[in-house]
Amino acid sequence: MNHSQGKTLLIGAGEVGRRLAGALERAGWGRVTVSRESGWDVAERASDEAPRLIGVREHDLAAVLERLSQIPRERLILVQNGFLEAVHGDLGPVTRGLIWFTSKGDFFAELTPSLFFGPLAVTLASALSSGALRAAAIDERExxxxxxxxxxxxxxxxxxxxxxxxxxxxxxxxxxxxxxxxxxxxxxxxxxxxxxxxxxxxxxxxxxxxxxxxxxxxxxxxxxxxxxxxxxxxxxxxxxxxxxxxxxxxxxxxxxxxxxxxxxx
Ligand SMILES: NC(=O)c1ccc[n+]([C@@H]2O[C@H](COP(=O)([O-])OP(=O)(O)OC[C@H]3O[C@@H](n4cnc5c(N)ncnc54)[C@H](OP(=O)(O)O)[C@@H]3O)[C@@H](O)[C@H]2O)c1
Known part of the structure:
Protein backbone atom coordinates (compact mmCIF):
# COMPACT_ATOMS: atom_id res chain seq x y z
CA MET A 1 0.00 0.00 0.00
CA ASN A 2 1.26 3.48 -0.86
CA HIS A 3 1.31 5.36 2.44
CA SER A 4 -0.04 8.59 1.05
CA GLN A 5 -3.07 6.67 -0.26
CA GLY A 6 -3.84 4.80 2.96
CA LYS A 7 -6.90 5.18 5.11
CA THR A 8 -7.57 3.99 8.64
CA LEU A 9 -10.82 3.27 10.36
CA LEU A 10 -9.99 4.34 13.89
CA ILE A 11 -12.23 2.53 16.36
CA GLY A 12 -11.74 4.20 19.74
CA ALA A 13 -10.21 7.68 19.40
CA GLY A 14 -8.81 7.84 22.93
CA GLU A 15 -5.26 8.49 24.10
CA VAL A 16 -3.52 5.82 22.03
CA GLY A 17 -5.88 5.93 19.05
CA ARG A 18 -5.59 9.68 18.53
CA ARG A 19 -1.78 9.62 18.81
CA LEU A 20 -1.44 6.79 16.27
CA ALA A 21 -4.03 8.26 13.91
CA GLY A 22 -2.35 11.67 14.21
CA ALA A 23 0.97 10.21 13.06
CA LEU A 24 -0.74 8.36 10.20
CA GLU A 25 -2.42 11.62 9.13
CA ARG A 26 0.95 13.36 9.12
CA ALA A 27 2.11 10.54 6.83
CA GLY A 28 -0.76 11.30 4.47
CA TRP A 29 -3.28 8.66 5.56
CA GLY A 30 -6.95 9.51 5.72
CA ARG A 31 -9.00 8.67 8.78
CA VAL A 32 -12.57 7.71 9.55
CA THR A 33 -13.23 7.89 13.27
CA VAL A 34 -15.59 5.30 14.70
CA SER A 35 -17.08 6.24 18.06
CA ARG A 36 -19.56 4.24 20.12
CA GLU A 37 -22.35 6.14 18.38
CA SER A 38 -21.14 6.73 14.82
CA GLY A 39 -19.13 5.21 11.99
CA TRP A 40 -19.98 1.57 12.70
CA ASP A 41 -21.85 1.20 9.40
CA VAL A 42 -18.51 1.77 7.62
CA ALA A 43 -16.44 -0.31 10.06
CA GLU A 44 -18.73 -3.34 9.72
CA ARG A 45 -18.80 -3.16 5.91
CA ALA A 46 -16.64 -6.05 4.71
CA SER A 47 -16.24 -4.45 1.25
CA ASP A 48 -14.22 -1.63 2.85
CA GLU A 49 -10.66 -2.95 2.87
CA ALA A 50 -9.17 -0.24 5.11
CA PRO A 51 -7.32 -1.39 8.24
CA ARG A 52 -9.38 -1.18 11.42
CA LEU A 53 -7.14 0.36 14.07
CA ILE A 54 -8.74 -0.72 17.32
CA GLY A 55 -7.83 1.70 20.12
CA VAL A 56 -10.40 0.69 22.74
CA ARG A 57 -9.42 -0.45 26.22
CA GLU A 58 -9.03 -4.12 27.08
CA HIS A 59 -12.50 -4.57 28.57
CA ASP A 60 -14.16 -3.12 25.43
CA LEU A 61 -12.21 -5.34 23.03
CA ALA A 62 -14.50 -8.40 23.10
CA ALA A 63 -17.54 -6.37 22.02
CA VAL A 64 -15.58 -4.68 19.22
CA LEU A 65 -14.21 -8.00 17.91
CA GLU A 66 -17.74 -9.37 17.96
CA ARG A 67 -19.01 -6.46 15.86
CA LEU A 68 -16.11 -6.95 13.42
CA SER A 69 -16.66 -10.71 13.06
CA GLN A 70 -17.31 -10.34 9.30
CA ILE A 71 -14.05 -8.45 8.71
CA PRO A 72 -10.99 -10.57 7.83
CA ARG A 73 -8.61 -10.61 10.79
CA GLU A 74 -5.77 -9.49 8.49
CA ARG A 75 -7.38 -6.04 8.46
CA LEU A 76 -7.43 -5.63 12.25
CA ILE A 77 -4.74 -3.82 14.25
CA LEU A 78 -4.86 -4.33 18.02
CA VAL A 79 -2.85 -2.07 20.33
CA GLN A 80 -4.18 -3.02 23.77
CA ASN A 81 -1.81 -3.62 26.66
CA GLY A 82 -1.65 -6.99 28.31
CA PHE A 83 -1.78 -10.66 27.40
CA LEU A 84 -4.78 -10.59 25.09
CA GLU A 85 -4.83 -14.35 24.39
CA ALA A 86 -5.41 -15.00 28.10
CA VAL A 87 -8.92 -13.60 27.70
CA HIS A 88 -9.67 -13.68 23.96
CA GLY A 89 -7.93 -16.91 22.91
CA ASP A 90 -6.16 -17.18 19.58
CA LEU A 91 -6.67 -13.89 17.75
CA GLY A 92 -5.75 -15.21 14.32
CA PRO A 93 -3.73 -13.23 11.78
CA VAL A 94 -4.30 -9.76 13.27
CA THR A 95 -1.56 -7.13 13.47
CA ARG A 96 -0.51 -6.48 17.05
CA GLY A 97 1.08 -3.34 18.46
CA LEU A 98 3.14 -2.98 21.61
CA ILE A 99 2.68 0.70 22.40
CA TRP A 100 5.75 2.19 24.01
CA PHE A 101 4.56 5.74 24.51
CA THR A 102 2.60 7.20 27.38
CA SER A 103 -0.23 9.57 26.53
CA LYS A 104 -2.34 11.24 29.17
CA GLY A 105 -4.00 14.53 28.33
CA ASP A 106 -1.25 16.95 27.34
CA PHE A 107 1.48 14.59 28.55
CA PHE A 108 3.18 12.56 25.83
CA ALA A 109 6.46 10.66 26.06
CA GLU A 110 7.91 8.06 23.72
CA LEU A 111 9.75 5.58 25.93
CA THR A 112 11.21 3.50 23.09
CA PRO A 113 9.91 2.70 19.58
CA SER A 114 6.48 1.05 19.50
CA LEU A 115 6.62 -2.41 17.94
CA PHE A 116 4.27 -4.09 15.46
CA PHE A 117 3.89 -7.67 14.32
CA GLY A 118 1.58 -9.17 11.71
CA PRO A 119 0.46 -8.63 8.13
CA LEU A 120 0.22 -4.81 8.36
CA ALA A 121 3.26 -4.32 10.61
CA VAL A 122 5.76 -3.11 8.00
CA THR A 123 3.30 -0.76 6.32
CA LEU A 124 2.10 0.62 9.62
CA ALA A 125 5.51 1.08 11.25
CA SER A 126 6.83 2.76 8.13
CA ALA A 127 3.85 5.15 7.97
CA LEU A 128 4.03 5.96 11.70
CA SER A 129 7.75 6.69 11.37
CA SER A 130 6.98 9.01 8.42
CA GLY A 131 4.49 10.71 10.72
CA ALA A 132 7.19 11.29 13.36
CA LEU A 133 6.17 8.56 15.79
CA ARG A 134 8.90 6.06 16.65
CA ALA A 135 7.87 2.60 15.44
CA ALA A 136 9.41 -0.61 14.13
CA ALA A 137 8.12 -3.87 12.66
CA ILE A 138 9.06 -7.29 14.02
CA ASP A 139 9.10 -10.09 11.46
CA GLU A 140 9.62 -13.18 13.63
CA ARG A 141 6.82 -14.50 15.82
CA GLU A 142 9.20 -15.71 18.52
N1 LIG B 1 -2.72 5.77 27.26
C1 LIG B 1 -1.51 5.25 27.16
O1 LIG B 1 -0.50 5.92 27.39
C2 LIG B 1 -1.34 3.81 26.73
C3 LIG B 1 -0.05 3.36 26.46
C4 LIG B 1 0.13 2.05 26.03
C5 LIG B 1 -0.96 1.23 25.85
N2 LIG B 1 -2.20 1.68 26.15
C6 LIG B 1 -3.32 0.75 25.94
O2 LIG B 1 -4.11 1.20 24.84
C7 LIG B 1 -5.48 0.82 25.04
C8 LIG B 1 -6.33 2.08 24.95
O3 LIG B 1 -5.97 2.94 26.01
P1 LIG B 1 -6.28 4.49 25.99
O4 LIG B 1 -5.47 5.08 27.08
O5 LIG B 1 -6.15 5.03 24.62
O6 LIG B 1 -7.83 4.46 26.41
P2 LIG B 1 -8.92 5.61 26.26
O7 LIG B 1 -8.25 6.94 26.26
O8 LIG B 1 -9.97 5.35 27.26
O9 LIG B 1 -9.49 5.37 24.80
C9 LIG B 1 -10.34 4.31 24.49
C10 LIG B 1 -11.41 4.88 23.56
O10 LIG B 1 -12.16 3.80 22.99
C11 LIG B 1 -13.51 4.22 22.96
N3 LIG B 1 -14.40 3.06 22.80
C12 LIG B 1 -14.69 2.10 23.69
N4 LIG B 1 -15.57 1.21 23.17
C13 LIG B 1 -15.83 1.64 21.91
C14 LIG B 1 -16.66 1.18 20.86
N5 LIG B 1 -17.42 0.08 21.00
N6 LIG B 1 -16.69 1.86 19.70
C15 LIG B 1 -15.95 2.97 19.52
N7 LIG B 1 -15.13 3.49 20.49
C16 LIG B 1 -15.10 2.82 21.67
C17 LIG B 1 -13.67 4.94 24.26
O11 LIG B 1 -14.85 5.70 24.28
P3 LIG B 1 -15.57 6.07 25.68
O12 LIG B 1 -14.83 7.29 26.15
O13 LIG B 1 -16.97 6.30 25.29
O14 LIG B 1 -15.38 4.91 26.62
C18 LIG B 1 -12.40 5.79 24.27
O15 LIG B 1 -12.54 6.96 23.50
C19 LIG B 1 -5.54 0.15 26.41
O16 LIG B 1 -5.45 -1.22 26.25
C20 LIG B 1 -4.29 0.67 27.11
O17 LIG B 1 -3.82 -0.23 28.09
C21 LIG B 1 -2.42 2.95 26.58
Missing part, protein backbone atom coordinates in the same frame (compact mmCIF):
# COMPACT_ATOMS: atom_id res chain seq x y z
CA UNK A 143 10.78 -12.28 18.81
CA UNK A 144 7.34 -10.68 19.00
CA UNK A 145 6.40 -13.05 21.84
CA UNK A 146 9.58 -12.11 23.72
CA UNK A 147 8.83 -8.41 23.26
CA UNK A 148 5.21 -8.95 24.29
CA UNK A 149 6.37 -10.58 27.51
CA UNK A 150 8.77 -7.69 28.24
CA UNK A 151 5.87 -5.27 27.79
CA UNK A 152 3.48 -7.52 29.72
CA UNK A 153 5.78 -7.73 32.72
CA UNK A 154 6.26 -3.95 32.48
CA UNK A 155 2.49 -3.52 32.73
CA UNK A 156 2.35 -5.89 35.69
CA UNK A 157 4.68 -3.49 37.53
CA UNK A 158 3.51 -0.09 36.23
CA UNK A 159 0.03 -0.55 37.63
CA UNK A 160 -1.18 -2.90 40.35
CA UNK A 161 1.79 -2.77 42.80
CA UNK A 162 1.74 1.05 42.76
CA UNK A 163 -1.96 1.04 43.60
CA UNK A 164 -1.52 -1.53 46.40
CA UNK A 165 1.36 0.38 48.03
CA UNK A 166 -0.02 3.84 47.27
CA UNK A 167 3.25 5.06 45.72
CA UNK A 168 4.44 6.49 42.43
CA UNK A 169 6.60 4.43 40.09
CA UNK A 170 9.88 6.13 41.04
CA UNK A 171 9.28 5.41 44.72
CA UNK A 172 8.34 1.80 44.00
CA UNK A 173 11.49 1.15 41.95
CA UNK A 174 13.63 2.65 44.72
CA UNK A 175 11.90 1.41 47.86
CA UNK A 176 10.38 -1.98 47.00
CA UNK A 177 13.40 -3.62 45.37
CA UNK A 178 12.85 -7.06 46.88
CA UNK A 179 9.22 -7.27 45.76
CA UNK A 180 10.13 -5.81 42.36
CA UNK A 181 12.75 -8.52 41.76
CA UNK A 182 10.40 -11.29 42.82
CA UNK A 183 7.50 -9.87 40.78
CA UNK A 184 9.50 -9.48 37.55
CA UNK A 185 11.12 -12.89 38.03
CA UNK A 186 7.93 -14.89 38.58
CA UNK A 187 6.04 -12.92 35.89
CA UNK A 188 8.72 -13.49 33.25
CA UNK A 189 8.89 -17.19 34.18
CA UNK A 190 5.12 -17.72 34.05
CA UNK A 191 4.71 -15.89 30.70
CA UNK A 192 7.77 -17.62 29.21
CA UNK A 193 6.36 -21.01 30.17
CA UNK A 194 3.00 -20.12 28.64
CA UNK A 195 4.28 -18.76 25.32
CA UNK A 196 7.20 -21.18 24.94
CA UNK A 197 9.93 -18.55 24.68
CA UNK A 198 12.56 -17.43 27.16
CA UNK A 199 12.58 -14.04 28.87
CA UNK A 200 14.40 -13.72 32.19
CA UNK A 201 13.41 -11.59 35.14
CA UNK A 202 16.68 -9.68 34.71
CA UNK A 203 15.79 -8.81 31.10
CA UNK A 204 12.33 -7.66 32.15
CA UNK A 205 13.80 -5.56 34.95
CA UNK A 206 16.41 -4.02 32.65
CA UNK A 207 13.68 -3.13 30.13
CA UNK A 208 11.64 -1.55 32.90
CA UNK A 209 14.53 0.55 34.16
CA UNK A 210 15.54 1.65 30.64
CA UNK A 211 12.06 2.84 29.68
CA UNK A 212 10.51 4.44 32.75
CA UNK A 213 12.65 7.50 33.57
CA UNK A 214 10.17 9.99 31.99
CA UNK A 215 7.22 8.51 33.89
CA UNK A 216 8.41 8.06 37.49
CA UNK A 217 5.43 10.22 38.51
CA UNK A 218 2.91 7.57 37.36
CA UNK A 219 0.79 6.16 40.22
CA UNK A 220 -0.74 3.17 38.44
CA UNK A 221 -4.04 1.53 39.22
CA UNK A 222 -5.77 -1.80 39.60
CA UNK A 223 -7.18 -1.96 36.08
CA UNK A 224 -7.48 -4.59 33.36
CA UNK A 225 -6.17 -7.18 35.81
CA UNK A 226 -7.50 -10.16 33.83
CA UNK A 227 -5.13 -9.17 31.00
CA UNK A 228 -2.17 -8.31 33.26
CA UNK A 229 -1.32 -9.70 36.72
CA UNK A 230 -4.38 -11.96 36.63
CA UNK A 231 -3.22 -13.44 33.32
CA UNK A 232 0.25 -14.05 34.77
CA UNK A 233 -1.24 -15.81 37.79
CA UNK A 234 -3.28 -18.05 35.47
CA UNK A 235 -0.25 -18.80 33.28
CA UNK A 236 1.65 -19.76 36.42
CA UNK A 237 -1.08 -22.13 37.58
CA UNK A 238 -1.31 -23.75 34.13
CA UNK A 239 2.44 -24.33 33.89
CA UNK A 240 3.49 -25.07 37.46
CA UNK A 241 5.20 -21.70 38.06
CA UNK A 242 4.44 -20.19 41.46
CA UNK A 243 3.29 -16.54 41.34
CA UNK A 244 3.04 -15.59 45.04
CA UNK A 245 3.69 -11.87 44.55
CA UNK A 246 1.06 -11.48 41.82
CA UNK A 247 -1.36 -13.54 43.92
CA UNK A 248 -0.83 -11.38 47.01
CA UNK A 249 -1.14 -8.09 45.08
CA UNK A 250 -4.29 -9.29 43.30
CA UNK A 251 -5.93 -10.41 46.55
CA UNK A 252 -5.07 -7.04 48.12
CA UNK A 253 -7.47 -5.36 45.67
CA UNK A 254 -10.13 -8.08 45.94
CA UNK A 255 -9.28 -9.97 42.74
CA UNK A 256 -9.21 -13.74 43.19
CA UNK A 257 -6.34 -15.14 41.08
CA UNK A 258 -8.23 -18.43 40.84
CA UNK A 259 -11.21 -16.77 39.16
CA UNK A 260 -11.74 -17.57 35.46
CA UNK A 261 -11.12 -14.70 32.99
CA UNK A 262 -14.07 -12.72 31.62
CA UNK A 263 -15.56 -14.28 28.49
CA UNK A 264 -13.85 -13.44 25.20
CA UNK A 265 -15.69 -13.02 21.87
Missing amino acids: EFLRQMILKGVWNAVVGLPLAVHGVDLGTYLESHAEELHALTGESAAAASAHYGVSVSGEQALACLRETTTPIHWVRGGAKALAWRNGALARFGRAHGVATPVNDRLLRAVGYDPDDPPPPGP
Whole structure:
Protein backbone atom coordinates (compact mmCIF):
# COMPACT_ATOMS: atom_id res chain seq x y z
CA MET A 1 0.00 0.00 0.00
CA ASN A 2 1.26 3.48 -0.86
CA HIS A 3 1.31 5.36 2.44
CA SER A 4 -0.04 8.59 1.05
CA GLN A 5 -3.07 6.67 -0.26
CA GLY A 6 -3.84 4.80 2.96
CA LYS A 7 -6.90 5.18 5.11
CA THR A 8 -7.57 3.99 8.64
CA LEU A 9 -10.82 3.27 10.36
CA LEU A 10 -9.99 4.34 13.89
CA ILE A 11 -12.23 2.53 16.36
CA GLY A 12 -11.74 4.20 19.74
CA ALA A 13 -10.21 7.68 19.40
CA GLY A 14 -8.81 7.84 22.93
CA GLU A 15 -5.26 8.49 24.10
CA VAL A 16 -3.52 5.82 22.03
CA GLY A 17 -5.88 5.93 19.05
CA ARG A 18 -5.59 9.68 18.53
CA ARG A 19 -1.78 9.62 18.81
CA LEU A 20 -1.44 6.79 16.27
CA ALA A 21 -4.03 8.26 13.91
CA GLY A 22 -2.35 11.67 14.21
CA ALA A 23 0.97 10.21 13.06
CA LEU A 24 -0.74 8.36 10.20
CA GLU A 25 -2.42 11.62 9.13
CA ARG A 26 0.95 13.36 9.12
CA ALA A 27 2.11 10.54 6.83
CA GLY A 28 -0.76 11.30 4.47
CA TRP A 29 -3.28 8.66 5.56
CA GLY A 30 -6.95 9.51 5.72
CA ARG A 31 -9.00 8.67 8.78
CA VAL A 32 -12.57 7.71 9.55
CA THR A 33 -13.23 7.89 13.27
CA VAL A 34 -15.59 5.30 14.70
CA SER A 35 -17.08 6.24 18.06
CA ARG A 36 -19.56 4.24 20.12
CA GLU A 37 -22.35 6.14 18.38
CA SER A 38 -21.14 6.73 14.82
CA GLY A 39 -19.13 5.21 11.99
CA TRP A 40 -19.98 1.57 12.70
CA ASP A 41 -21.85 1.20 9.40
CA VAL A 42 -18.51 1.77 7.62
CA ALA A 43 -16.44 -0.31 10.06
CA GLU A 44 -18.73 -3.34 9.72
CA ARG A 45 -18.80 -3.16 5.91
CA ALA A 46 -16.64 -6.05 4.71
CA SER A 47 -16.24 -4.45 1.25
CA ASP A 48 -14.22 -1.63 2.85
CA GLU A 49 -10.66 -2.95 2.87
CA ALA A 50 -9.17 -0.24 5.11
CA PRO A 51 -7.32 -1.39 8.24
CA ARG A 52 -9.38 -1.18 11.42
CA LEU A 53 -7.14 0.36 14.07
CA ILE A 54 -8.74 -0.72 17.32
CA GLY A 55 -7.83 1.70 20.12
CA VAL A 56 -10.40 0.69 22.74
CA ARG A 57 -9.42 -0.45 26.22
CA GLU A 58 -9.03 -4.12 27.08
CA HIS A 59 -12.50 -4.57 28.57
CA ASP A 60 -14.16 -3.12 25.43
CA LEU A 61 -12.21 -5.34 23.03
CA ALA A 62 -14.50 -8.40 23.10
CA ALA A 63 -17.54 -6.37 22.02
CA VAL A 64 -15.58 -4.68 19.22
CA LEU A 65 -14.21 -8.00 17.91
CA GLU A 66 -17.74 -9.37 17.96
CA ARG A 67 -19.01 -6.46 15.86
CA LEU A 68 -16.11 -6.95 13.42
CA SER A 69 -16.66 -10.71 13.06
CA GLN A 70 -17.31 -10.34 9.30
CA ILE A 71 -14.05 -8.45 8.71
CA PRO A 72 -10.99 -10.57 7.83
CA ARG A 73 -8.61 -10.61 10.79
CA GLU A 74 -5.77 -9.49 8.49
CA ARG A 75 -7.38 -6.04 8.46
CA LEU A 76 -7.43 -5.63 12.25
CA ILE A 77 -4.74 -3.82 14.25
CA LEU A 78 -4.86 -4.33 18.02
CA VAL A 79 -2.85 -2.07 20.33
CA GLN A 80 -4.18 -3.02 23.77
CA ASN A 81 -1.81 -3.62 26.66
CA GLY A 82 -1.65 -6.99 28.31
CA PHE A 83 -1.78 -10.66 27.40
CA LEU A 84 -4.78 -10.59 25.09
CA GLU A 85 -4.83 -14.35 24.39
CA ALA A 86 -5.41 -15.00 28.10
CA VAL A 87 -8.92 -13.60 27.70
CA HIS A 88 -9.67 -13.68 23.96
CA GLY A 89 -7.93 -16.91 22.91
CA ASP A 90 -6.16 -17.18 19.58
CA LEU A 91 -6.67 -13.89 17.75
CA GLY A 92 -5.75 -15.21 14.32
CA PRO A 93 -3.73 -13.23 11.78
CA VAL A 94 -4.30 -9.76 13.27
CA THR A 95 -1.56 -7.13 13.47
CA ARG A 96 -0.51 -6.48 17.05
CA GLY A 97 1.08 -3.34 18.46
CA LEU A 98 3.14 -2.98 21.61
CA ILE A 99 2.68 0.70 22.40
CA TRP A 100 5.75 2.19 24.01
CA PHE A 101 4.56 5.74 24.51
CA THR A 102 2.60 7.20 27.38
CA SER A 103 -0.23 9.57 26.53
CA LYS A 104 -2.34 11.24 29.17
CA GLY A 105 -4.00 14.53 28.33
CA ASP A 106 -1.25 16.95 27.34
CA PHE A 107 1.48 14.59 28.55
CA PHE A 108 3.18 12.56 25.83
CA ALA A 109 6.46 10.66 26.06
CA GLU A 110 7.91 8.06 23.72
CA LEU A 111 9.75 5.58 25.93
CA THR A 112 11.21 3.50 23.09
CA PRO A 113 9.91 2.70 19.58
CA SER A 114 6.48 1.05 19.50
CA LEU A 115 6.62 -2.41 17.94
CA PHE A 116 4.27 -4.09 15.46
CA PHE A 117 3.89 -7.67 14.32
CA GLY A 118 1.58 -9.17 11.71
CA PRO A 119 0.46 -8.63 8.13
CA LEU A 120 0.22 -4.81 8.36
CA ALA A 121 3.26 -4.32 10.61
CA VAL A 122 5.76 -3.11 8.00
CA THR A 123 3.30 -0.76 6.32
CA LEU A 124 2.10 0.62 9.62
CA ALA A 125 5.51 1.08 11.25
CA SER A 126 6.83 2.76 8.13
CA ALA A 127 3.85 5.15 7.97
CA LEU A 128 4.03 5.96 11.70
CA SER A 129 7.75 6.69 11.37
CA SER A 130 6.98 9.01 8.42
CA GLY A 131 4.49 10.71 10.72
CA ALA A 132 7.19 11.29 13.36
CA LEU A 133 6.17 8.56 15.79
CA ARG A 134 8.90 6.06 16.65
CA ALA A 135 7.87 2.60 15.44
CA ALA A 136 9.41 -0.61 14.13
CA ALA A 137 8.12 -3.87 12.66
CA ILE A 138 9.06 -7.29 14.02
CA ASP A 139 9.10 -10.09 11.46
CA GLU A 140 9.62 -13.18 13.63
CA ARG A 141 6.82 -14.50 15.82
CA GLU A 142 9.20 -15.71 18.52
CA GLU A 143 10.78 -12.28 18.81
CA PHE A 144 7.34 -10.68 19.00
CA LEU A 145 6.40 -13.05 21.84
CA ARG A 146 9.58 -12.11 23.72
CA GLN A 147 8.83 -8.41 23.26
CA MET A 148 5.21 -8.95 24.29
CA ILE A 149 6.37 -10.58 27.51
CA LEU A 150 8.77 -7.69 28.24
CA LYS A 151 5.87 -5.27 27.79
CA GLY A 152 3.48 -7.52 29.72
CA VAL A 153 5.78 -7.73 32.72
CA TRP A 154 6.26 -3.95 32.48
CA ASN A 155 2.49 -3.52 32.73
CA ALA A 156 2.35 -5.89 35.69
CA VAL A 157 4.68 -3.49 37.53
CA VAL A 158 3.51 -0.09 36.23
CA GLY A 159 0.03 -0.55 37.63
CA LEU A 160 -1.18 -2.90 40.35
CA PRO A 161 1.79 -2.77 42.80
CA LEU A 162 1.74 1.05 42.76
CA ALA A 163 -1.96 1.04 43.60
CA VAL A 164 -1.52 -1.53 46.40
CA HIS A 165 1.36 0.38 48.03
CA GLY A 166 -0.02 3.84 47.27
CA VAL A 167 3.25 5.06 45.72
CA ASP A 168 4.44 6.49 42.43
CA LEU A 169 6.60 4.43 40.09
CA GLY A 170 9.88 6.13 41.04
CA THR A 171 9.28 5.41 44.72
CA TYR A 172 8.34 1.80 44.00
CA LEU A 173 11.49 1.15 41.95
CA GLU A 174 13.63 2.65 44.72
CA SER A 175 11.90 1.41 47.86
CA HIS A 176 10.38 -1.98 47.00
CA ALA A 177 13.40 -3.62 45.37
CA GLU A 178 12.85 -7.06 46.88
CA GLU A 179 9.22 -7.27 45.76
CA LEU A 180 10.13 -5.81 42.36
CA HIS A 181 12.75 -8.52 41.76
CA ALA A 182 10.40 -11.29 42.82
CA LEU A 183 7.50 -9.87 40.78
CA THR A 184 9.50 -9.48 37.55
CA GLY A 185 11.12 -12.89 38.03
CA GLU A 186 7.93 -14.89 38.58
CA SER A 187 6.04 -12.92 35.89
CA ALA A 188 8.72 -13.49 33.25
CA ALA A 189 8.89 -17.19 34.18
CA ALA A 190 5.12 -17.72 34.05
CA ALA A 191 4.71 -15.89 30.70
CA SER A 192 7.77 -17.62 29.21
CA ALA A 193 6.36 -21.01 30.17
CA HIS A 194 3.00 -20.12 28.64
CA TYR A 195 4.28 -18.76 25.32
CA GLY A 196 7.20 -21.18 24.94
CA VAL A 197 9.93 -18.55 24.68
CA SER A 198 12.56 -17.43 27.16
CA VAL A 199 12.58 -14.04 28.87
CA SER A 200 14.40 -13.72 32.19
CA GLY A 201 13.41 -11.59 35.14
CA GLU A 202 16.68 -9.68 34.71
CA GLN A 203 15.79 -8.81 31.10
CA ALA A 204 12.33 -7.66 32.15
CA LEU A 205 13.80 -5.56 34.95
CA ALA A 206 16.41 -4.02 32.65
CA CYS A 207 13.68 -3.13 30.13
CA LEU A 208 11.64 -1.55 32.90
CA ARG A 209 14.53 0.55 34.16
CA GLU A 210 15.54 1.65 30.64
CA THR A 211 12.06 2.84 29.68
CA THR A 212 10.51 4.44 32.75
CA THR A 213 12.65 7.50 33.57
CA PRO A 214 10.17 9.99 31.99
CA ILE A 215 7.22 8.51 33.89
CA HIS A 216 8.41 8.06 37.49
CA TRP A 217 5.43 10.22 38.51
CA VAL A 218 2.91 7.57 37.36
CA ARG A 219 0.79 6.16 40.22
CA GLY A 220 -0.74 3.17 38.44
CA GLY A 221 -4.04 1.53 39.22
CA ALA A 222 -5.77 -1.80 39.60
CA LYS A 223 -7.18 -1.96 36.08
CA ALA A 224 -7.48 -4.59 33.36
CA LEU A 225 -6.17 -7.18 35.81
CA ALA A 226 -7.50 -10.16 33.83
CA TRP A 227 -5.13 -9.17 31.00
CA ARG A 228 -2.17 -8.31 33.26
CA ASN A 229 -1.32 -9.70 36.72
CA GLY A 230 -4.38 -11.96 36.63
CA ALA A 231 -3.22 -13.44 33.32
CA LEU A 232 0.25 -14.05 34.77
CA ALA A 233 -1.24 -15.81 37.79
CA ARG A 234 -3.28 -18.05 35.47
CA PHE A 235 -0.25 -18.80 33.28
CA GLY A 236 1.65 -19.76 36.42
CA ARG A 237 -1.08 -22.13 37.58
CA ALA A 238 -1.31 -23.75 34.13
CA HIS A 239 2.44 -24.33 33.89
CA GLY A 240 3.49 -25.07 37.46
CA VAL A 241 5.20 -21.70 38.06
CA ALA A 242 4.44 -20.19 41.46
CA THR A 243 3.29 -16.54 41.34
CA PRO A 244 3.04 -15.59 45.04
CA VAL A 245 3.69 -11.87 44.55
CA ASN A 246 1.06 -11.48 41.82
CA ASP A 247 -1.36 -13.54 43.92
CA ARG A 248 -0.83 -11.38 47.01
CA LEU A 249 -1.14 -8.09 45.08
CA LEU A 250 -4.29 -9.29 43.30
CA ARG A 251 -5.93 -10.41 46.55
CA ALA A 252 -5.07 -7.04 48.12
CA VAL A 253 -7.47 -5.36 45.67
CA GLY A 254 -10.13 -8.08 45.94
CA TYR A 255 -9.28 -9.97 42.74
CA ASP A 256 -9.21 -13.74 43.19
CA PRO A 257 -6.34 -15.14 41.08
CA ASP A 258 -8.23 -18.43 40.84
CA ASP A 259 -11.21 -16.77 39.16
CA PRO A 260 -11.74 -17.57 35.46
CA PRO A 261 -11.12 -14.70 32.99
CA PRO A 262 -14.07 -12.72 31.62
CA PRO A 263 -15.56 -14.28 28.49
CA GLY A 264 -13.85 -13.44 25.20
CA PRO A 265 -15.69 -13.02 21.87
N1 LIG B 1 -2.72 5.77 27.26
C1 LIG B 1 -1.51 5.25 27.16
O1 LIG B 1 -0.50 5.92 27.39
C2 LIG B 1 -1.34 3.81 26.73
C3 LIG B 1 -0.05 3.36 26.46
C4 LIG B 1 0.13 2.05 26.03
C5 LIG B 1 -0.96 1.23 25.85
N2 LIG B 1 -2.20 1.68 26.15
C6 LIG B 1 -3.32 0.75 25.94
O2 LIG B 1 -4.11 1.20 24.84
C7 LIG B 1 -5.48 0.82 25.04
C8 LIG B 1 -6.33 2.08 24.95
O3 LIG B 1 -5.97 2.94 26.01
P1 LIG B 1 -6.28 4.49 25.99
O4 LIG B 1 -5.47 5.08 27.08
O5 LIG B 1 -6.15 5.03 24.62
O6 LIG B 1 -7.83 4.46 26.41
P2 LIG B 1 -8.92 5.61 26.26
O7 LIG B 1 -8.25 6.94 26.26
O8 LIG B 1 -9.97 5.35 27.26
O9 LIG B 1 -9.49 5.37 24.80
C9 LIG B 1 -10.34 4.31 24.49
C10 LIG B 1 -11.41 4.88 23.56
O10 LIG B 1 -12.16 3.80 22.99
C11 LIG B 1 -13.51 4.22 22.96
N3 LIG B 1 -14.40 3.06 22.80
C12 LIG B 1 -14.69 2.10 23.69
N4 LIG B 1 -15.57 1.21 23.17
C13 LIG B 1 -15.83 1.64 21.91
C14 LIG B 1 -16.66 1.18 20.86
N5 LIG B 1 -17.42 0.08 21.00
N6 LIG B 1 -16.69 1.86 19.70
C15 LIG B 1 -15.95 2.97 19.52
N7 LIG B 1 -15.13 3.49 20.49
C16 LIG B 1 -15.10 2.82 21.67
C17 LIG B 1 -13.67 4.94 24.26
O11 LIG B 1 -14.85 5.70 24.28
P3 LIG B 1 -15.57 6.07 25.68
O12 LIG B 1 -14.83 7.29 26.15
O13 LIG B 1 -16.97 6.30 25.29
O14 LIG B 1 -15.38 4.91 26.62
C18 LIG B 1 -12.40 5.79 24.27
O15 LIG B 1 -12.54 6.96 23.50
C19 LIG B 1 -5.54 0.15 26.41
O16 LIG B 1 -5.45 -1.22 26.25
C20 LIG B 1 -4.29 0.67 27.11
O17 LIG B 1 -3.82 -0.23 28.09
C21 LIG B 1 -2.42 2.95 26.58
